[in-house]
Amino acid sequence: MIIAIVEDHAELRCELVYYLTRHGHSVFGLSNSLELDSLVKNTVPGLLFIDIGLPGESGIEIARRYNSTSGLSIVMLTACCDVESRVRSFEAGADTFLSKPVSFRELDAVIHRAESRRNATSSISCWQLFPIEKLLVSPNGHKISLTLTESRLMKELFSQPEKIASRKSLVTALGANFMVYDDRRIEVSISRLRKKIEVISGLKAPIKSVRNIGYVLESSCILR
Known part of the structure; x- marks a missing residue:
């Protein structure tokens, strides 16, 4: 599965890209919405991780733009888990959250669930x-x-x-x-x-x- 990570914190972005690449995923590390838009012109990911607190266009705004993309699961990355941010993210189309610092065990579980849902969706025409x-x-x-x-x-x-x-x-x-x-x-x-x-x-x-x-x-x- 192709994974895109939109995170402006370079160290965290590189850490996630490195970990997921080692585990067999095709991963793109991006720092803002413009880089994501450029990627999607040619490659549509199946799983999108977005930092809520991005400069410029926020993670919530990005999720809202991409939530109807066929076969795409959206996961928000956040350092603060206040109720308002969670509600706004879910309303924008996010599937779930990961809190920073990211637990690799939880990361693996989120990816496994996304892959299961993707397989179920692609094989069932209803x-x-x-x-x-x-x-x-x-x-x-x-x-x-x-x-x-x-x-x-x-x-x-x-x-x-x-x-x-x-x-x-x-x-x-x-x-x-x-x-x-x-x-x-x-x-x-x-x-x-x-x-x-x-x-x-x-x-x-x-x-x-x-x-x-x-x-x-x-x-x-x-x-x-």
């Missing part, structure tokens, strides 16, 4: 939902980052594919009380979700509305 990561993967390999609401709605649909999920069950999945919840908000959320899926994946969203009842997932799927 919709895949990763609810913990709030990530939807299309049959053609595009990654779609979901909000918490979208992830909960999709998890309810994925849990009963090709069966109707009632409005009540969807409201309950959001942790709300159906008796006081305006279920028209479900329609708005589903409409926005469909549009997001179709724009990013280029495919028709697999969510079909059933008039006055609810929604159904009308395509093959896997809940991870």
Whole structure:
């Protein structure tokens, strides 16, 4: 698997490149987003490590730009693990975090997981939902980052594919009380979700509305 590391701290970048190269990976050490953009013109990595605190374009901004790249997993490198940074990174499309100084044992585990997911995605031509990561993967390999609401709605649909999920069950999945919840908000959320899926994946969203009842997932799927 091709790995790119965007880290402005030269010593850490060289250390990671050296370690991963010795373990059989094809690794590119980069210091900023411009170097990454230049690399991706010819070589698209399968795994991207990004330092959050980069000068110029931040790691979070880079993750946001690359989060829909087919087959790409994003790992943030950070010296501070405050909740706000983690939330913003996940919303931008990051799959996970590694804290500095980087543990090589943890690094190996992250790479192993990325390779497993990459193999699973490339060999299965159906919709895949990763609810913990709030990530939807299309049959053609595009990654779609979901909000918490979208992830909960999709998890309810994925849990009963090709069966109707009632409005009540969807409201309950959001942790709300159906008796006081305006279920028209479900329609708005589903409409926005469909549009997001179709724009990013280029495919028709697999969510079909059933008039006055609810929604159904009308395509093959896997809940991870």
